[in-house]
Amino acid sequence: MRQTLREVAIVGTGLVGCSWAVDFALGGANVRIFDQNEATRTGAPARIKTMLADMEAAGLADHVEDALKRVSVAATLAAAIDGADYVQESVFERVDVKTAVALEIGKLINGEVVVGSSSSGIPASSFTAGAPNRNRFVIAHPVNPPHLVPVVELVPAPWTDPEIVPWLRARLTEVGKVPVEVKREIDGFILNRLQGALLNEAWALFEEGYATTADIDATISQGLGLRWAFMGPFETIDLNAPGGVSDYADRLAPLYFRVAEQRISPRKWSPELVARVTAERRAALPLEDLPKRSQWRDRRLVQLVAHLRRQRAQEDG
Amino acid sequence: MRQTLREVAIVGTGLVGCSWAVDFALGGANVRIFDQNEATRTGAPARIKTMLADMEAAGLADHVEDALKRVSVAATLAAAIDGADYVQESVFERVDVKTAVALEIGKLINGEVVVGSSSSGIPASSFTAGAPNRNRFVIAHPVNPPHLVPVVELVPAPWTDPEIVPWLRARLTEVGKVPVEVKREIDGFILNRLQGALLNEAWALFEEGYATTADIDATISQGLGLRWAFMGPFETIDLNAPGGVSDYADRLAPLYFRVAEQRISPRKWSPELVARVTAERRAALPLEDLPKRSQWRDRRLVQLVAHLRRQRAQEDG
Numbered sequence: 001m002r003q004t005l006r007e008v009a010i011v012g013t014g015l016v017g018c019s020w021a022v023d024f025a026l027g028g029a030n031v032r033i034f035d036q037n038e039a040t041r042t043g044a045p046a047r048i049k050t051m052l053a054d055m056e057a058a059g060l061a062d063h064v065e066d067a068l069k070r071v072s073v074a075a076t077l078a079a080a081i082d083g084a085d086y087v088q089e090s091v092f093e094r095v096d097v098k099t100a101v102a103l104e105i106g107k108l109i110n111g112e113v114v115v116g117s118s119s120s121g122i123p124a125s126s127f128t129a130g131a132p133n134r135n136r137f138v139i140a141h142p143v144n145p146p147h148l149v150p151v152v153e154l155v156p157a158p159w160t161d162p163e164i165v166p167w168l169r170a171r172l173t174e175v176g177k178v179p180v181e182v183k184r185e186i187d188g189f190i191l192n193r194l195q196g197a198l199l200n201e202a203w204a205l206f207e208e209g210y211a212t213t214a215d216i217d218a219t220i221s222q223g224l225g226l227r228w229a230f231m232g233p234f235e236t237i238d239l240n241a242p243g244g245v246s247d248y249a250d251r252l253a254p255l256y257f258r259v260a261e262q263r264i265s266p267r268k269w270s271p272e273l274v275a276r277v278t279a280e281r282r283a284a285l286p287l288e289d290l291p292k293r294s295q296w297r298d299r300r301l302v303q304l305v306a307h308l309r310r311q312r313a314q315e316d317g
Numbered sequence: 318m319r320q321t322l323r324e325v326a327i328v329g330t331g332l333v334g335c336s337w338a339v340d341f342a343l344g345g346a347n348v349r350i351f352d353q354n355e356a357t358r359t360g361a362p363a364r365i366k367t368m369l370a371d372m373e374a375a376g377l378a379d380h381v382e383d384a385l386k387r388v389s390v391a392a393t394l395a396a397a398i399d400g401a402d403y404v405q406e407s408v409f410e411r412v413d414v415k416t417a418v419a420l421e422i423g424k425l426i427n428g429e430v431v432v433g434s435s436s437s438g439i440p441a442s443s444f445t446a447g448a449p450n451r452n453r454f455v456i457a458h459p460v461n462p463p464h465l466v467p468v469v470e471l472v473p474a475p476w477t478d479p480e481i482v483p484w485l486r487a488r489l490t491e492v493g494k495v496p497v498e499v500k501r502e503i504d505g506f507i508l509n510r511l512q513g514a515l516l517n518e519a520w521a522l523f524e525e526g527y528a529t530t531a532d533i534d535a536t537i538s539q540g541l542g543l544r545w546a547f548m549g550p551f552e553t554i555d556l557n558a559p560g561g562v563s564d565y566a567d568r569l570a571p572l573y574f575r576v577a578e579q580r581i582s583p584r585k586w587s588p589e590l591v592a593r594v595t596a597e598r599r600a601a602l603p604l605e606d607l608p609k610r611s612q613w614r615d616r617r618l619v620q621l622v623a624h625l626r627r628q629r630a631q632e633d634g
Contacts, residue, residue, distance in 0.1 A: 217549020228542030232534020
């Protein structure tokens, strides 16, 4: 296994695959991209070019033309993978689709290549069990849009070679990502479990009539979320008591235990509840304005990431 | 009740009380501050001056000298409250302390004045039951540091006059806060319940060996927390599926229900677990560096708030 990424294959060139191509090309690797759908495949370079231009405009990337030159479209899966140190698979997230692709990729690689899958929730064991070289597969789950959000969850299957997670963690760090290790498989990995826990409480509070969706949203976006943009939950509470996290636990653990005890009978998000949440959201944002608002979110995100990088650069120098 | 805040009394001039004084003075009100502890009381104007200077330096406030002139120290509680439209109480958060202060304040006000308490978790019903004019009391819970974080939770007691929450919501909005309404009392209100739900999952994942505290933190600070700095959890998921929140629920509600079902036997944060979390945090940040890191957090927060305000100002035209 090479100690630097030189040749990367991208399999599946939707939004996620294209974002990965941006990350690796900016990191200096040659990137061969492939998608089974010809239109998706041939349209990918234009998509990648737009992402690079947006990043350059926000001060998040330079030499983007050189990066774009390092990206090439492969005509077949075999041509994309041939000679690759690393394969990032980002095909449609369904077990049967992932299983078929893992089988094909497994046949094409040797025992040195590493294959990361962008799965957001399907563990590697449920689609690599029957694949050749299954010990070379691992989950590398990015967050949308992956060229802007740094975190990547690495989750091994029980049969993943133990050398793979540390190797991939180092390589992804080198190209500017922030990998985290999920030591073994679990539903939702870390990110969606944390999101799910907060969402379940938010939906329950709304269901029980304690607050509107807009007010629950403001509690995060005008409150808790500000610190979480640059500090995680453990560091946040560690700084929230004079004696650090143990002092904080002395004061607040009993409250949080009561909160947990009040939720030991989880309810599904019922169709009626989903309809009520939908009604509030559609009153705030008509369905036809969703794409425009998503573009707003991405603009805000690129500016926020640029702001945070400037802050870190100032601190470092 | 006046439809604009002209005269505000601040009772308790620790960090929270001083921050409130900053908010109201910048909003144009005359602010009389009082603390039973003479050193805390007489030291408050210097503290308020520093907060105003920091905000001015970050571009978050101007005319700060005029604002400072609107703040005066009262020698007695009665002098602070005399003629006030609104009283913000921020004394030490313990039921007996709050009860005694509510009794005193209740005697001094008439039936027109509104009294907000900065309690982060103690509901108003547990310390205003025996106070005169108890129908004039409400919780107005800010987030640390309150002069930088916009959100304020408004929580009425069962006997709070129904006109108070809408009135206070409007007045606080006018001085630049973002109030949210908690319709009735509940342990932890909204903010700490959402934080608690996420923390309980984070602690459980750490306890079960799925990830380090540093990696769980990075999942938020380099991932989920970026969007939450400018969008709440409902808007986030509404934009994360082509058909909006109902489409998202179709896809992900089953996963989140499984996550909830796996946590129906909540465990306390045991002393052993607190010790393990503490060991990781103290390795990352020695206890003696905690104050320095808290200052770093506040610098980062003031810069982030300034960045977000600039973004909104650009959008507005």
